[in-house]
Amino acid sequence: MKYTTYLMLALAILASSCGNDTTVDTEIVNNPNTASETSVDVKMPIMKFEKELFEFGEISQGEKVNFSYKFTNVGEGDLIISSAKGSCGCTVPQWPKEPIRPGESGEIKVVFNSDGKSGKQHKTVEIIANTQPSNNVVALSGNIIAPSTAENK
Template sequence: MKKQLICALAVSFALCVSSCKKEEVTIKVDPNGKVISGTGLPLPPGSRPDREIPKDGKYPKITFERLEHDFGTINQGDVVSTTFKFTNSGEADLVIQEAHGSCGCTVPEFPKEPIHPGASAEIKVSFNSAGKHGKQSKTVTLSTNTKSGQDVVTITSNVEEKK
């Protein structure tokens, strides 16, 4: 019994010591500034390992006129849409790689071409209320080349059954 206890303590101590070991940080970047791989460096929340890091340190910045839209009360089965206008207030071309609705009832349409600094564009978001009822809140997440890598807009509505 004593031998087992001593072995268990030794193993626990070894695991504790090895888990405190500092890991070397390495990052591999291709000639275009895209991170290929890296170890030992925690990624910030919401970041993606495939993000390109600008060589000159200049990022685009997406500035929305508004981040939320409330459709108010709508009838079940209605398809409603709104546009979110934005400006690239940064120092580099803004590229939206992807836009995803929080469910299949929320469909975004976004510009595929780069938006130059100072230029404006818009994202159209459609919501299909079929099969929904009550208070609804849906989001659209944009994957971009901004410093944060993501931006989110929100739509809400109150869906009533048709009478």
């Protein structure tokens, strides 16, 4: 008896939902760029950096290095940066949260903390934006002198 009741209930729900024809507006799912091809007539933003690699030279262990990666949106659409992430916890970026209009400039401020580091270091910051490709990478590198090495010089 319970089986029949559940079966009737399931059939009633199924029958009542058949008339609901929901479609997604094609503009929402229209992405002119695919993994294999980029459309040339789409107004995409383009991030152009003044300098993609900053070489800070030689510093003593524990020093902090600050650098601003200046960029310009040389594309035709508004540039929106969704995130920026350092390759490790010692590299902390700050980025503009508001859209960068075509022709306008902005900067990614990066602080590298050399505490506990020594020797040659190369750190990157990955910037995710509405560009093609969506990943943009800047880097900083230099040499960190440990206290024992610095005292011997």
